[in-house]
Amino acid sequence: MSAIAELPLQRDHATTIFQKGAPGRRAFMCPELDVPAVDPEQLLPERYRRVRPPRLPEVSEPEIVRHYVGISKRNFDLDSGFYPLGSCTMKHNPRLHERVAALPGHARLHPLQDPERAQGALELMWNLQGALAEISGLPHVSLQPSAGSHGELAGVLLTRAYHEDRGETRHKVLTPDTAHGTNPATVTMAGLEVVKVATNAAGGVDIEDLRAKADRDVACLMLTNPNTLGLFDPNITEIAEIVHGVGATLYYDGANLNAVMGISRPGDMGFDIVHFNLHKSFTQPHGGGGPGSGPIAVSDRIAPYLPVPVIVRDQDGAFDLDHEPEGAGSKSIGRLRGFQGNYGCFVRSYAYICSLGGDGLKDASEAAVLNANYLLARLRDKNAHSPVAEYLPLAYGELCMHEFVLSGGPMKRTLQIKTLDLAKRLLDFGFHPPTVYFPLLVEEALMVEPTETETKETLDAFAEAIGAILREAAEDPEIARQAPYTTPVRRLDEVHAAKHPVIRETLG
């Protein structure tokens, strides 16, 4: 019943690569010294030298391969099964993208290659910028930010620069209480102050609270739409009017863009700045925690402040990198990182956009929303002997966009199992659990995002697994409370790990 087989070897004590090997064993053969040997002291005087070499492992190549292939099998992954992690958009990663990204013309291109000899890369980036501009409805794009949170930082710094340029000091940024944690963290890093806006009974922004808090000290409202409850805010036009009415900007957290590609555009909703997550909506593989890429798109009034360098094209169609737009009077916020951004991610996401085309992107969003609503309906179907509706009610609304949030509150009170227990028991059924305990305003939250990748059969199987776990808990809650049973390790002592941090191997 589990995708993670119960193999004795996988249950072995976790031995790190630093505990393997033997003195003198090795994989690397150094190229021979083909230049005249020179007294090392002449090349690098003693006082600059390392005395004891770093204690790296001493292992052969077969040992390295066995070790890492072995521990890889202790991971669950998207290619192995359903991964409905809310807000993370775990859609299929086509292997074509890995192949094209590995072409030497992309993979071995140095970031400082002269622009006239990197025309293919700049053309690709230009095209990707154009596509993201069209998808977002905002005309000016910078691909530079390294991930969503980095894009958010860019966005808040842009907002800051915009107000400063107008001679205004605004120190507050509004974020709904449903916002991703990166939003408030970013505001603090940009030297501004977070002001929370309440959520109304329907799960959207509380308009009265917004009105009360929107004043001339507000620099920006950061919003996710659809929000982290999976709901499209029906008052978005009014929200934009209120925010713009006090001279503030409207920022779009693009984590949930997968719900609306080709259907509704942040620029048309009134947003001034948007970040994309290429590792979510545009299928850059997540790599177990990166790499990501977080391009931003902005309206005309924000464009002068975009990070450098910017890609420009002359009338002959040649591309170049401009490091100082508008010359010495540049209003750019400057650089956010080295070079031009995570190009390898641009190649993959561009290939994805080329494969799907405009219609295909819309199809993807439609299928994502259809899948989410189907799964929600299956879970709430009282006729299908499902106890879900009773124990795991939908937190807000009736329909959803690409994801939905259930509350495990009734389950906890009635069945005496928590959302965490349900999540851990799902592991034994071979599913990655949904996002849990987020958003914070939903009791025992369970945030489910199936994506367009999944078949009806997979969604049915997941719904059945949830039902089975609840029925099982009604009989004996202890089963879920002690779960999982079939995984390489069982529940881990996180409190101990944090109280007595051991974050590296001890070497003898």
Added chain:
Amino acid sequence: MLAAIGVPSVDALFDRQIPEAVRLRRPLKLPAGRGEQEVFAHLGELAAKNVSAEDELSFLGAGMYDHYVPALIDMLMGRSEFLTPYTPYQPEISQGGLQVMFEYQTAISELTALPVANASVYEGPSAVAAAGYLAKLHNGAKRFVVSAGLHPHSIQTLRTQAHGYGMEVVEVPLTTGSAGDAPGAGGGVTDPDAWAGAIDGDTSAAIFAQPNFYGAVEDAEALSAAAKSAGQPVVVAQVDPITLGILAPPGECGVDVAVGEGQALGNRLDFGGPSFGLFAAREEYLRRMPGRIAGETTDVDGRRGFVLTLQTREQHIRREKATSNICTAQALNALAGVVYLTWLGRQGIVELGELLLARTHYAREQLAALDGVERLHEQPVVREFALRLDADVSAVRRRCAAQGVNPGADLQALTGREEDHGGLLVAITEQRSRADIDRLVEVLGEAVAAVRGGEDASGLSSRVESPRVESNEAQTVPA
């Protein structure tokens, strides 16, 4: 499916949720989708318009380097189990990724001789900015003092972020060459007097690079000691990890926080990313570090296991009180890093360092012997060095390019500093043999002579500047 939901059509799902005023009632203006084979061909055509390190003899470095990437890294990075999971929020089914993080942290800690390392940040320059933010949280002082030997992208990135939270960045110049044996007399290193003079009780962090942007090996111990006697800054070094087999590690030079660009460790050039940023520190900074950290623990059956730990630093728990906003970082690239370090091994990282040292020395000697070429400084170098050409650098570079040689980076174009006029930054990796270096010497010598002799730069007409198309508006992907 629609029947189960109780709506007549997919459109109805949107009609009932999204106000008509913000619906896009037209198709996206993007080309139609294409099949796998056609997309492969299109991406191949774009790749063919680039001149990569495969197509020319390249001595470009300045932050990213054409080191050899062993085949087993391609294999391991391509494994579904590493490539396709999300951040390990469910440790019971993420032991592989968590153990890789733990091993990576161990390797970075060993390399830097600092006790704690995180599981990666984005890349080098933003890692410098992240170290600055840690210092701000740690001591709340007013300004950052940075050596002009820091990578210009690092200085610029730090400035961008420091402006946000209202901190000043003060740049300390490098020495210029002079006679004698006094520290820094050979030029090209952080001016010790200016460094000590710039640092005071209001200095939050003192930041330098080792080796510095000009390839020069700095006296890291002296810089750290001077910084600590002038104030109480957090001493930050941006290090080049591949040199740490032979260079004294930051942890043994009085450095508090070491950051760096990890690309050289088993990651491709990829036109600048993705790679990873390394971040290591003394124990006292552990709870202010940005990013993910894997920690060891046990499960309910007593088995050893790994979890994400110290998460109360992080944005998803602490929100506006977090020590950083970073979420997704560079796990897969850090995997390549630890596999690369394991592949090099304890002896290999020293041998590779010695080889780079010898070849770089050879290249520097041979090139500096050319007419119209001199060293920009006399300091020891490991795998990169700066030259000064008595000729227009861009004209020389164009002539070399026509011969299939990329002689290195135009220094002044990167730093914008007047004193870097004529500067060329040359990088040597283990993939550049003596024969390759000899070829560079020949081609660069000819190019410098030709440009000094007044010949037309390369016989290629320099590109005519045309008016720019300023934005992407209405720009669509060509079919």
